[in-house]
Amino acid sequence: MARDLSAFAWVLVVLQTAVFVAAAPLFAGWVKRIKCYLQNRRPPPYLQPYRDLRKLLTKEIVLARTASPVFRIAPYVVCGTAVLAAAAIPLLAVELPVSAMADAIVLVGLFALGRFFLALAGLDVGTAFGGMGSSREMMVASLAEPAMLMVVFTWSMVAASTNLSTVISHTLEMELAIRPSLLFALLALLLVGIAETGRIPVDNPATHLELTMIHEAMILEYTGRHLALMELAAQLKLMIYAVLVANLFVPWGIATTLTGGALAAAAAALTAKLAFLGAALAVGETAVAKMRVFRVATFLAVAFTLALVGMLSFVILEASR
Amino acid sequence: MSYLDLPLLEQAILTLAALTLASAFALLAQSRVVATIHVFAVQGFLLAAITVLVALDTGELHLYISAALTLGLKALFIPWLLVRLARQLHILRDWDTVIRPGITLLGAGALVIFCYSVVQPIEQYAAGTTRDAIALSLAVVMLSLLMLVTRRKAVTQVVAFMALENGMFFAAVTATQGMPLVVELGIAFDVLVAAVIFGVFFFHIRESIESLDVDQLNRLSEHEE
Numbered sequence: 001m002a003r004d005l006s007a008f009a010w011v012l013v014v015l016q017t018a019v020f021v022a023a024a025p026l027f028a029g030w031v032k033r034i035k036c037y038l039q040n041r042r043p044p045p046y047l048q049p050y051r052d053l054r055k056l057l058t059k060e061i062v063l064a065r066t067a068s069p070v071f072r073i074a075p076y077v078v079c080g081t082a083v084l085a086a087a088a089i090p091l092l093a094v095e096l097p098v099s100a101m102a103d104a105i106v107l108v109g110l111f112a113l114g115r116f117f118l119a120l121a122g123l124d125v126g127t128a129f130g131g132m133g134s135s136r137e138m139m140v141a142s143l144a145e146p147a148m149l150m151v152v153f154t155w156s157m158v159a160a161s162t163n164l165s166t167v168i169s170h171t172l173e174m175e176l177a178i179r180p181s182l183l184f185a186l187l188a189l190l191l192v193g194i195a196e197t198g199r200i201p202v203d204n205p206a207t208h209l210e211l212t213m214i215h216e217a218m219i220l221e222y223t224g225r226h227l228a229l230m231e232l233a234a235q236l237k238l239m240i241y242a243v244l245v246a247n248l249f250v251p252w253g254i255a256t257t258l259t260g261g262a263l264a265a266a267a268a269a270l271t272a273k274l275a276f277l278g279a280a281l282a283v284g285e286t287a288v289a290k291m292r293v294f295r296v297a298t299f300l301a302v303a304f305t306l307a308l309v310g311m312l313s314f315v316i317l318e319a320s321r
Numbered sequence: 322m323s324y325l326d327l328p329l330l331e332q333a334i335l336t337l338a339a340l341t342l343a344s345a346f347a348l349l350a351q352s353r354v355v356a357t358i359h360v361f362a363v364q365g366f367l368l369a370a371i372t373v374l375v376a377l378d379t380g381e382l383h384l385y386i387s388a389a390l391t392l393g394l395k396a397l398f399i400p401w402l403l404v405r406l407a408r409q410l411h412i413l414r415d416w417d418t419v420i421r422p423g424i425t426l427l428g429a430g431a432l433v434i435f436c437y438s439v440v441q442p443i444e445q446y447a448a449g450t451t452r453d454a455i456a457l458s459l460a461v462v463m464l465s466l467l468m469l470v471t472r473r474k475a476v477t478q479v480v481a482f483m484a485l486e487n488g489m490f491f492a493a494v495t496a497t498q499g500m501p502l503v504v505e506l507g508i509a510f511d512v513l514v515a516a517v518i519f520g521v522f523f524f525h526i527r528e529s530i531e532s533l534d535v536d537q538l539n540r541l542s543e544h545e546e
Binding site for chain 2 (some may be wrong): 175176178179184297298301302304309312316318
């Protein structure tokens with residue numbers, strides 16, 4: 001029986017990852033649609049991101065003469081780390097076999113690995129844009145990572161674990177409380193997520209015709225299958241941050257038992273949460289203008305300070321009794 | 322007794338206290354004059370809300386009066402006065418230079434830790450559930466002091482000064498459930514008079530040095546070096 005259960009759980013893990021990867025383009029498309037409505041434009045159909053990916057997959061790959069093997073490996077590493085991270089974080093259910101791997105610090109490490117190869121790929125061909133994009137990406141990353149880790153540490157102090165699955169279970173069992181530390185951690189994570197996924201005001205995902213672009217500058221030389229992987233990785237990263245915010249701070253609805261009913265309820269709850277988050281992101285992106293690259297440092301310093309205040313308020317207000 | 326055993330009302334007080342600290346950080350990082358005044362107004366609202374909640378929690382009636390005073394003076398009247406002055410001086414949309422915002426914010430974080438360690442021995446003598454917020458109120462005072470020394474413009478320095486007073490009031494509410502009403506009325510009146518006098522001073526400073534940049538007050542000679 002136990003063996004059956006664990007086999008069933010592993011099937012669920014694979015299914016969950018597949019759902020995650022399949023839903024990521026839809027989520028990116030959803031944000032785009034809401035933005036179109038807000039800006040009085042006609043929105044693309046829901047399937048548009050999938051059609052874009054299919055088109056790119058069938059296209060021929062054009063490589064620059066100066067491209068090294070790193071350039072060709074990078075898309076697989078970038079997309080692979082994103083899929084691995086997506087597999088690790090609890091999407092619909094907690095206590096799955098992979099939850100042993102769902103450590104927040106591992107997650108930060110996976111992101112760092114993907115980002116390292118992304119920056120290498122940007123530098124590899126030797127164009128001016130690629131180098132600029134890589135240097136900017138590294139600047140953003142070096143400032144966003146400490147803030148992200150501070151958020152992780154705040155959570156680990158509250159829930160006494162850095163494991164995402166344990167943290168979510170802890171929140172579910174906890175009675176309702178107003179915790180200042182988690183409020184600040186949420187704000188900091190939102191800012192870090194905006195910077196890491198390259199949304200306005202840090203980077204503009206909608207264009208590659210701007211001198212201040214970051215992510216698009218690095219993948220400018222990619223074509224065909226490689227570009228499809230890079231695009232998918234970016235969409236996955238956006239979805240990962242959205243799921244992190246939704247499941248860490250509003251975990252209610254996630255399945256604690258592996259029954260069909262609980263999983264269906266979890267899927268419905270998660271869809272509602274993600275739809276709301278995506279709409280909020282679109283509203284924010286419409287209301288705010290993109291900031292100068294050199295102001296990004298201040299933006300992330302604010303995120304770091306918020307996370308720091310969160311941790312301090314846990315120590316000062318919540319732990320001292 | 323853990324944090325979760327506290328009633329929701331007291332958790333709300335502590336959360337608002339943490340938000341007040343965050344508003345002090347926001348004041349420190351904000352460089353636009355009009356935004357600084359707005360954050361100051363938000364801080365006033367937060368303080369008034371804390372005072373009302375502490376009044377509900379302890380049943381002290383005079384705290385309602387001081388909450389009303391805080392709301393009227395620090396959240397509404399003084400910000401309105403400052404915005405009006407800034408508009409008359411044509412500096413509403415100006416930027417004040419924040420000296421090295423990243424390092425200032427890190428220094429501010431260090432100050433909060435310092436305040437916490439200083440206050441710890443005192444906390445055990447204070448009664449009530451708000452005693453944990455004493456460290457935060459001291460931190461608000463220290464952050465306002467830091468803002469005073471890192472700013473160049475007279476208007477933002479006045480905001481920092483008023484925020485310092487906010488911190489003192491915050492400390493009084495959290496440590497001893499408010500000062501005697503006579504003292505509070507006196508302080509409120511003082512703050513009001515100070516705001517008006519500062520307004521007159523802005524015009525004097527600008528008339529004599531044609532700017533509100535107080536760094537220029539360091540020069541004694543009229544000749545450029």
